[in-house]
Amino acid sequence: MISLAEIEKVAVLARLLLTPAESQQMTEQLGKILEYMSLLNEVNTENVEPLAHAVELTNVFREDRVTPSLDREMALANAPHRDEECYRVPAVLGEV
Template sequence: MMKITLAEVEHVARLARLELTLEEKERMRAQLDSILSHIDTLNELDTSAVEPTSHVLPMTNVFREDEATPSLAQEAALANAPDRHDLFFRVPRILEE
C-alpha cells in the first residue's frame, strides 16, 4: 500500500503547474512514496525535546540600514522580459476562461 494516492500527486503537480502524463504521475507517486517512507524512518527518533531547526547557522538579526541605493536602469530591468509594453512587463491573460 503506497503512502500517497494518485489524486495527491495530481494535486501537488497542479500546485507546481506541472502537466504530467499518467506514466509520469505513477513514477512520481513511487518516488514520493519512497521519500515518505524514509521520513518514517526518521520519525522513529524521539525529537520531542528538540527545537525545530529552520537554519543551521547560529546567526540571528542580519540587517541592512534603511538607505535607498541605485536601482537597475529600466531597460536593464526589462531586458529578460519575454514580452513588454513600453516600460511595463506584459503578461498573458490572468483569469482562466
C-alpha cells in the same frame, strides 16, 4: 506513502502538466523519497526545541537606505514578452 490524488493536486499547485504515466511514476518515486525521509521519525526528539533555522544566527539586518535600482532595460531584458515599460503576460482575470 503518497496517493495519486495528492500528486495530481500538488502538480496543479506547482503548475506542472503531468501525463497519467508521469503522475503514476511521480507517485512511486516521491513515495520512495518520503519513505526514506521517514527514517528521521525514528530519532527521539522529545525535549528537543524545534529548529526555526539551520544557521544559528539571528538579527541580520540592513539599514533603511535606498541603493540604485536596475536600469529598466536590464530588468526587462530576460522577459519573453514585454513592451517599453512593462512585462506582458497572458491576461489574468479574477483575484487569487
